[in-house]
Amino acid sequence: MNFWKRRLPLALTVIYGLAGFAMQIIPALNGYRDIQNSWMPILFGFSIAIGVASLTKYHFTKMRRQPEERVYSIITFISLVVMAVAGLIGMSQDGGVFTKLFDNLFSYVYVPLQATIFSLLAFYITSAAYRAFKVSEWISTLLLVSGFIVMLGRVAFGPLMVFGKLSEWIMAVPTVAAMRGLLIGIGLGIMATAIKIILGIERSYLGGE
Amino acid sequence: MKKIAVLIIIIAFALMSAYGQNDSAPIEPKCKLEVEDVKNDGGTKAEVYITPQNNPEEVDEYNLKIFSEFEGQKRKLKDIKIINNQKRIRIPVNTDNVNTNVIAEVYVQQEGQSVKINSASVKTKGAWFDIKLINSFVAAIFFISLIMYLVSRARKGGSLFVRKIPGLEEIDNAVGRATEMGKPVFYIPGLSTIRDVATIASLNILRSVGQKVAHYATPLKVLNRDPVVLGVAQEVVHEAYLSAGRPDLYNEDDVYFAAGSQFAFASVAQGAMVREKPGAVFLLGMFWAESLILAETANSVGAIQIAGTDATAQIPFFIASCDYTLIGEELYAASAYLSRAPKLLGTLKAQDYFKAVLLAVTILALITNLIGIDFIIDYILK
Numbered sequence: 133m134n135f136w137k138r139r140l141p142l143a144l145t146v147i148y149g150l151a152g153f154a155m156q157i158i159p160a161l162n163g164y165r166d167i168q169n170s171w172m173p174i175l176f177g178f179s180i181a182i183g184v185a186s187l188t189k190y191h192f193t194k195m196r197r198q199p200e201e202r203v204y205s206i207i208t209f210i211s212l213v214v215m216a217v218a219g220l221i222g223m224s225q226d227g228g229v230f231t232k233l234f235d236n237l238f239s240y241v242y243v244p245l246q247a248t249i250f251s252l253l254a255f256y257i258t259s260a261a262y263r264a265f266k267v268s269e270w271i272s273t274l275l276l277v278s279g280f281i282v283m284l285g286r287v288a289f290g291p292l293m294v295f296g297k298l299s300e301w302i303m304a305v306p307t308v309a310a311m312r313g314l315l316i317g318i319g320l321g322i323m324a325t326a327i328k329i330i331l332g333i334e335r336s337y338l339g340g341e
Numbered sequence: 342m343k344k345i346a347v348l349i350i351i352i353a354f355a356l357m358s359a360y361g362q363n364d365s366a367p368i369e370p371k372c373k374l375e376v377e378d379v380k381n382d383g384g385t386k387a388e389v390y391i392t393p394q395n396n397p398e399e400v401d402e403y404n405l406k407i408f409s410e411f412e413g414q415k416r417k418l419k420d421i422k423i424i425n426n427q428k429r430i431r432i433p434v435n436t437d438n439v440n441t442n443v444i445a446e447v448y449v450q451q452e453g454q455s456v457k458i459n460s461a462s463v464k465t466k467g468a469w470f471d472i473k474l475i476n477s478f479v480a481a482i483f484f485i486s487l488i489m490y491l492v493s494r495a496r497k498g499g500s501l502f503v504r505k506i507p508g509l510e511e512i513d514n515a516v517g518r519a520t521e522m523g524k525p526v527f528y529i530p531g532l533s534t535i536r537d538v539a540t541i542a543s544l545n546i547l548r549s550v551g552q553k554v555a556h557y558a559t560p561l562k563v564l565n566r567d568p569v570v571l572g573v574a575q576e577v578v579h580e581a582y583l584s585a586g587r588p589d590l591y592n593e594d595d596v597y598f599a600a601g602s603q604f605a606f607a608s609v610a611q612g613a614m615v616r617e618k619p620g621a622v623f624l625l626g627m628f629w630a631e632s633l634i635l636a637e638t639a640n641s642v643g644a645i646q647i648a649g650t651d652a653t654a655q656i657p658f659f660i661a662s663c664d665y666t667l668i669g670e671e672l673y674a675a676s677a678y679l680s681r682a683p684k685l686l687g688t689l690k691a692q693d694y695f696k697a698v699l700l701a702v703t704i705l706a707l708i709t710n711l712i713g714i715d716f717i718i719d720y721i722l723k
Contacts, residue, residue, distance in 0.1 A: 137576075153481075157474050160467025162383030163439055172536075175569070183568035186598035193594050201616065249604035249611075253630060256637040256662075264661035311653050314669045316699060318651045320692045321673030322538045323481070327488055329541065333684050336545035336676055337573060338580075 142332055149330030187212065278302055368399045370449040370456075373429075376463040384439035384467025391447065392429040401425055403447050404455065407434055410442035418443075439467045484695055491694075492687035501686045508647050508665035509678050512623075515645045516553045519620025524644075525560035526550070527619040529635065530574060531626020531650070532566045532606060538673070539651045540570055543626035544577050545676035546649075550623060551581025555590055559620075563596040564613065566606045571598045607631035611638045624648040624663070625672060628655045636662040649675070 148168075155165040191205035215237060222231035265276040284292065285299020328334035371394040379386035391405055407419040418434060434443055444462040448455045495501055519526045528550060530543040547563065554561040563578060565571040575596045582591040599609040611634065614622065622639035624632070624646065632648075632655040639646045640662055648659040649667025659666045667675060670692065677685035706717040 157471055157478055158467075158469055159381060159383040159471050160439065160469055162385070162467070179568035179572075180601075181568075182572060183598040183601060186568070186571055187600075190594055190597040204612065245608075246602065246604040249608050249634065250630065252634055256633045257658075260633060260637055260658060260662040314653055314656070316696065317670035317692075318653070318673075320484075320695055321542075321651070321670035323484060324488065324688045324692045325538050325542055325673045325676075327485055328685070328688050331488075333492065333688065334545065334676060336548045336680070337541050337577065 138335075138338060141338055142335065146330060146332060149326070153330070184212070278306075368395065370395055370400045370403075370451070370458050372403055372447050372459055374445055374447055374459045374461045376443055376445050376461045378443075378463050378465050381468045381472055384465050385436045385441070387434045387436070387443040387463055387465050389432040389434060389443070389445045389461075390429055391423055391432070391445075393423070393425040393427050395425065397425045397427070400449055403449055403458075405432065406446045406448065407432070408444045408446070409434075409436045409438075410444060411436070411438045411440070415444075436465060439465060441465050484691065487694055488688050488691040491690045492684045495683035495687035495690075498683075501683070501690050503674075503678060503686060503689060506667065506671050506674065506678055508649060508667045508671065509675055511645075511647060511665050512550060512679070513553060515621035515623075515647055516550065516557060516559060518645055520557040520559045522620040524620030525562050525617055526554055526621045526623070527610075527614065527617075527639070527644070528561060528563045528623045529610060529626070530563065530565065530570060531624075531628055532603060532631065533627035534567045535569045535573060537627045539627040540567075542673045542676065543649075544570070544573055546623075546625055546672075546679065547574060547577050548581045549676075549679040551578045552585045555582040555585035555587040558587065558590055561595060562613065562617070562619070564599040564606070564610050565597065566599060566601060566603075568598060568601075571596065603629065603631055607634045610635055614638050614642050614644070618642045619644045622646045624650075624659070625667065625675075626650065628652055628659075633658040633662060639663075 151164075151168075155161045155168070188209070191209050194205045195202050195209075215234065218230045218234035218237065222228065222234045225231060261279070265272060265279070281295055282299045282302055285295040285297075285302075288294075288296040288299070325334065329337070373390075373392040373394060375390040377388050377390070379388060389405070389407055391403065393400065393403060402425055403423040405419070405421045405423050406417065407421075409416050409418050418436070419432065421432065423430060436443065442462055442464050444460065446457055446460040448457050450456075491501070516526060528547055530547060531537070531540050533540050535541065551561060561578065563574050565574055575593060578596050579588070579591050579593075582588050599613075600606040614635075615638065619639070619642065622635075622644045624635055624639070625648065628635070628650050629652065632650065632652075636646060636648060636659055646663040647665045647667070648663040649672040650656060650659060651669050651672055653669070656666065656668055660668075674689050674692070677689045702717075702721070706721055709715075710718045
């Protein structure tokens, strides 16, 4: 058990981690990198089955145990089955009724639903900005002033064009400086985590210490 | 009359001799053809250069055919008409395999027939070191050495100071608050795949959160977007409950696949938060546009939120709407910070020292630039 759950995954991680590092710096191994990358869609294809199994199990359990939320699970389950059936049968009948059903469900149900959720962002941005600006600290006042200048700068005209220049400066100098500082830290963090995993120092992702 | 006759004869002879000269020296179509292997690549690229050596009046166009030959199989890659403007022309060639013969042949039309006038070939070879990555390679070796040194120092018992990270200090309080309120804890390990280091960092934190949650017997819900992450998250939570001595509390259905698409996932998470009203929400990992939707919904149900991401575009949203935010590298430091394992703290210190080196080089470059010495800043910006 220890071998399958700990040692083998750790050994594979070390081997593929070192191989990945070598493939980055040795161009002659590019072909192997392409082969390795081509395995990803295969793995993803199998992993979809895990996702569908988990989704189905979760919603079946919920249908049994939580009658007040049963309706959501039924809708989810019906959507899953209808889309899967329409997609799978439609693949073999180009232009047939199932293809049209799949296309219509995708274009007129799925896409508008996605757009609806995305559009909620506009309202959430307003409420988050309100909370960020109202905190009575000098730093939030600074944020408010710079936010005000940037927003005004984006729609500036006539004498207000000075805000345009100021806005450009805020975006190009202090913002970029902060972002670059963050990116250096993130880059080092990614490197350190990768090295920890490759060297087997970090094993929490395997469930161990 | 006699004079005119002599003149005609002379002109006729001159014309005949000129015609005869044309016949005796036919135009020889020529071109310079070079085929070169691209250096510093994976061994699948070559470059063909053709330089016409005739006047456009003599040869107006050449026909360049490029073939690849691998394991005895010859395949035509390109067939190009080259208009003669007497300039050197470069044609890049990509082959499918390493160690492929790239053969270039040049043809011209003569008396209605295509005649080969030149050919050249080269075998593509893969480079054994990408010289453009020398800086990264040296930096990586230095960084690895630093990590090894500090890890061994930490193992020997050397003290390593690590600054306080408020977001991580608050994990205990967040779980405690959810326990007191009798509400579940929600954990979202980002929306990216397992290939993303931020996801792995998040799964490392999930173990600590899982142990604390198991200790207090508080329900933990982990919502996943990627099926592979789902499998790893289930295992991590299971092991966390085991190590906390409460495997009986682990329910596989609590770590579930919410949805595969971005906004469908956001909508499932929103719905779950509104219905179950969690006491604490952890948003740690890679997030995109849905970050604010998740954070604001958690805020609206009164949950304490601890967020962390390395997506620089999403950090401001988390700072604006969450109680605590792990900014960038703090996400990667979390595992070491929470476990306090010496070997992990060693890597954390290595990050700090390396950052100090980078800062010193940047300041040095700025100072030298100010006094008119540009080579350091030029090298950095190159």
